[in-house]
Amino acid sequence: MRICRNQRCLELIRGDITRQGTDAVVNAANKALAPGGGVAGAIHRMAGEGLWQECRPLGGCDTGEAKITGGHQLPAAYIIHTVGPVYGEDEPADELLAQCYRESLKRAEERSLASVAFPALSTGAFGYPVKESAPIAVATLMEALEQTESVTQIRLVLFGQRDLEAHTQVAKGEAARRGWQVQEA
Numbered sequence: 001m002r003i004c005r006n007q008r009c010l011e012l013i014r015g016d017i018t019r020q021g022t023d024a025v026v027n028a029a030n031k032a033l034a035p036g037g038g039v040a041g042a043i044h045r046m047a048g049e050g051l052w053q054e055c056r057p058l059g060g061c062d063t064g065e066a067k068i069t070g071g072h073q074l075p076a077a078y079i080i081h082t083v084g085p086v087y088g089e090d091e092p093a094d095e096l097l098a099q100c101y102r103e104s105l106k107r108a109e110e111r112s113l114a115s116v117a118f119p120a121l122s123t124g125a126f127g128y129p130v131k132e133s134a135p136i137a138v139a140t141l142m143e144a145l146e147q148t149e150s151v152t153q154i155r156l157v158l159f160g161q162r163d164l165e166a167h168t169q170v171a172k173g174e175a176a177r178r179g180w181q182v183q184e185a
């Protein structure tokens with residue numbers, strides 16, 4: 001499913017972030033930018049040792065910030081690493097989560113990239129309930145797409161069917177409210 005306005009689209013799919021051929025993919029990173037579990041583990045495994053070598057000298061990343069590296073052996077040319085809030089610990093969680101999506105897009109804009117794929121940040125090991133995170137992710141990305149220059153295509157890649165359905169429901173509601181067109185896949 002895609003929602004579009006002014007040739008800018010937010011697409012929602014079920015899939016694996018490591019397999020996306022967008023200009024950049026976003027990593028749900030830890031503060032050390034080290035290989036870990038979930039998305040970070042999958043990205044580092046697929047990208048290869050060169051990614052950790054590039055990440056190590058970057059000095060880590062704070063919650064709500066984003067850093068960019070090459071894509072190494074991923075299909076995407078770049079990886080944007082952002083550290084989401086740990087639910088129940090990092091506050092204000094909603095603002096920090098929105099900031100992760102916005103800061104990631106700033107790194108993409110600095111490189112004049114056109115397409116970026118995101119996982120559902122913070123909703124795995126960091127414990128953010130999808131019911132609460134989905135409206136933040138969708139609204140933040142739609143608002144960002146109204147202001148970006150180079151980025152015109154954003155893909156939200158959800159790992160499970162329930163996560164896809166939760167985000168799709170929110171996206172349809174926001175599309176109706178903000179006058180975006182819904183294109184069923």
Ligand code: AR6
Nearest residue numbers: 016017028030036037038039040042122123124125126159
């Ligand atoms: N593609 C797309 N989504 C995925 C994939 C994948 N290959 N694998 C998992 N997900 P998480 P976080 C979903 O835990 O909550 C790591 O250990 C998953 O189902 O990757 O931000 C890091 O090192 C969930 O919905 O990220 C950090 O320490 C979502 O992606 C910490 O976890 C995010 O899950 C970051 O935690």
